[in-house]
Amino acid sequence: MSNRYAVILAAGQGTRMKSKLYKVLHPVCGKPMVQHVVDQVKTLQIEEMVTIIGHGAEKVQAQLGESSFYALQESQLGTAHAVMQAAPMLEGKEGVTIVVCGDTPLIKSETMEALFQHHEELKAKATILTARIEDPTGYGRIIRNQDGLVEKIVEHKDATEEERKINEINTGTYCFDNAALFAALKNVSNDNVQGEYYLPDVIEILKKQGEVVSAFQTNDLDETLGVNDRVALAEAEKIMRKRINEIHMRNGVTIIDPDHTYIETEVEIGQDTIVYPGTILKGKTIIGMDCHIGPNSEIVSCQIGNETVVRQSAAHNSSVGARVNIGPFAHIRPDSAIADDVKIGNFVEIKKAVFGEGSKASHLSYIGDAEIGSNVNLGCGSITVNYDGKNKFLTKIEDDVFIGCNSNLVAPVTVGKGAYVAAGSTITKDVPEAALSIARAHQVNKENYVEKLNVKK
Known part of the structure; x- marks a missing residue:
């Protein structure tokens, strides 16, 4: 030659x-x-x-x-x-x-x-x-x-x-x-x-x-095909997308509707993973075996372990372990690390956070700039208050912690191993290991208040 x-x-x-x-x-x-x-x-x-x-x-x-x-x-x-x-x-x-x-x-x-x-x-x-x-x-x-x-x-x-x-x-x-x-x-x-x-x-x-x-x-x-305008660009995209999808399917990936699944060139997908319609996989994304991805999910430059489910959610520049359940309508923002057997439920946003094995944030939470230990339960409406208008601060929640619903954790703050935070609390100081922290206003009941209000009218 x-x-x-x-x-x-x-x-x-x-x-x-x-x-x-x-x-x-x-x-x-x-x-x-x-x-x-x-x-x-x-x-x-x-x-x-x-x-x-x-x-x-x-x-x-x-x-x-x-x-x-x-x-x-x-x-x-x-x-x-x-x-x-x-x-x-x-x-x-x-x-x-x-x-x-x-x-x-x-x-x-x-x-x-x-x-x-x-x-x-x-x-x-x-x-x-x-x-x-x-x-x-x-x-x-x-x-x-x-x-x-x-x-x-x-x-x-x-x-x-x-x-x-x-x-x-x-x-x-x-x-x-x-x-x-x-x-x-x-x-x-x-x-x-x-x-x-x-x-x-x-x-x-x-x-x-x-x-x-x-x-x-x-x-x-x-x-x-030479691409000289946007029409030809769209045609090239369509042809390339079909090529890519066919390669994955021949390698053992199920793509339910290839015409409505968008996978970029560098994405890797393991065998027996199912990709549902409306899903967009971009960047250097690596998805393991036996996963369920979609419908209508966007994953960009993430590593996702085996048997993980991502439903109607977005994940960017993060790592996700095995047997994790994400969504629907969750948002995994960059620099997050989610360990095995974690649940990130509906309307939960994770940003630059570490989530330990077996931990759960089942719904309606924002967890940003945080280190979450193993087997932690974050109740509905749990928030890490990480930003004072100028700087971001870290929240640490150690293993086996239970955070009650509608709790605000004002960073920098640490909740010790095995501790409980009562629902509705705003935590501004560290919580010791195995303690119960209650940080909410004392309840006051005004008897006959409605009758007095009506008299004034």
Whole structure:
């Protein structure tokens, strides 16, 4: 196998996106389009990858990091001009270079590998990735000779009536003999209406030199989708989402309604977990086996243990143990750590809190900036009062504590092991171990109050 190189075209602004965000950074299933492309290319035993950057150069470079080298296209003068910018790094090297657009997030490494192999087997100087499309209007047509090699590429506007009947199109992805590519680029002209240098002109130059130009047809048209506007972005998202869901289902996950389940690329889900409709799983979320997730739940970058249930709730950047029951309508905010066998019930909000094994907050509570021990019961309406308007303070509740309903724990405060807090209490001082703390106003009953009130009226 010859040396392999890659050029990723990611310099365009994408004006049709009508966005402040540069086109190739628009996400598809949670990952920027150009990152999808680079991640697929990285699996192909590439010697060097060069990403051509222009608009949003610093942000694209920040996204891709050290996974690629970079070349700056200061003025966007066409695709051939873009590839020329990689000359200082690639020109003169022996091998094969693949050129891929950074706005084609659906292209697969398997297809690019097949393109490489086809190119090398035919000893071609250039190979075009093609596809067949039902309505090829607007696309460049692939004209093959009797041997199946490429005779030429004809743009739609220049095609004859007979050529327009051809439905094999140029997808914009190519393999080139690296030396031949950079030699031909020097002869590409910008003598056209747009005054730009176009990469398909390299094909014509190589053909005139008598070189072999081949075409490899993908059977999956979806892979070739280039995203130029929000309509195509939504289509790419839909296709990618279907791919992701099918992978999980084939790995033993039950997804009740794949069309209404949204799972991003880096999510991991264990076998025999059931995901219900309306669920959104994002970021680096890892869900264990035998879980029930949803319906209508959002989980972002969380680790969730086996046999846990999350119903109609949201959880973000937190860890959740095994056999935990969350929801409905609970909110697990960032930096929370919930141990095994915990219950977080309806309308409970947890924020930056540690919840010990077997503890319960069954309903209508806010637990923020807190360390909750094991086997703690937080009654309905329990609140950790953690904020004085300027600073946050910590509440500590040790093991086996019982907190009565409608209790306010004014931080910083500690409730000792095995203690009880009476319902309706506002706790402002530490509660000793095994104590009962009652902190509420003395009850006063006004006899005959209603009769007196009516007399006044």
